[in-house]
Amino acid sequence: MGDKARIYEYVSYEEFEKIQNENPNKLEYDNGYIYLMTPVHPNHDRVKNKIASELIKFLGFESCDVFTSDVAVVFESNEEKYEFQPDVMVCCDDKFQGSKYKGIPKLIIEILSYATEYRDKGLKLKIYEKFNVPEYWIVDIREEQIIVYSTNTNGKYLSSNIYTKNMIVKSSLGININVNDIFSVIK
Known part of the structure; x- marks a missing residue:
């Protein structure tokens, strides 16, 4: 999930789950788009x-x-x-x-x-x-x-x-x- 532009690219739910498992941050999925939650x-x-x-x-x-x-x-x-x-x-x-x-x-x-x-x-x-x-x-x-x-x-x-x-x-x-x-x- 390195660069910030990634959150604006469409990803499948399966890709989201993989990113979620590799990322310590809190993430939400919006029908193809990932949102990084802030503290x-x-x-x-x-x-x-x-x-x-x-x-x-x-x-x-x-x-x-x-x-x-x-x-x-x-x-x-x-x-x-x-x-x-x-x-x-x-x-x-x-x-x-x-x-x-x-x-x-x-x-x-x-x-x-x-x-x-x-x-x-x-x-x-x-x-x-x-x-x-x-x-x-x-x-x-x-x-x-x-x-x-x-x-x-x-x-x-x-x-x-x-x-x-x-x-x-x-x-x-x-x-x-x-x-x-x-x-x-x-x-």
Whole structure:
């Protein structure tokens, strides 16, 4: 993966997996194109960990698992294939093939950063919607708000709500999380 131009060349998923195995960096696959993920600000990780711990506390480990950052989810159809590493995802079935999840998570959460904001609000929203992820949260640390897309019917989110300070995020999973608690970890 030596030169930076390589990330803009089309590569097959098989080539991506080979590059991924040889490369210590975090990579995502966008239907033929590789994206090198950059390190995040500590607040990004603090918020991610706070959300994950709240989800684990609510869900326990009985029916669903909560995964963070380094677990990949693969979405594919006859025409396209994507592999992302969401900041947080909730999976309620065991559809792993090796280390990659090949099912549809019940919830995906992406925390915006300068490097990923465009993809999280654009491409990933479109892909999660298209592949029927029931609920998708976009967490904006700068604005201290959470946008929740839900009620995915036939590949379209029918509902989106913005949660800000002093509000409770009400998830379709029955989870209620206080927005103030999530952003209380920011330093």
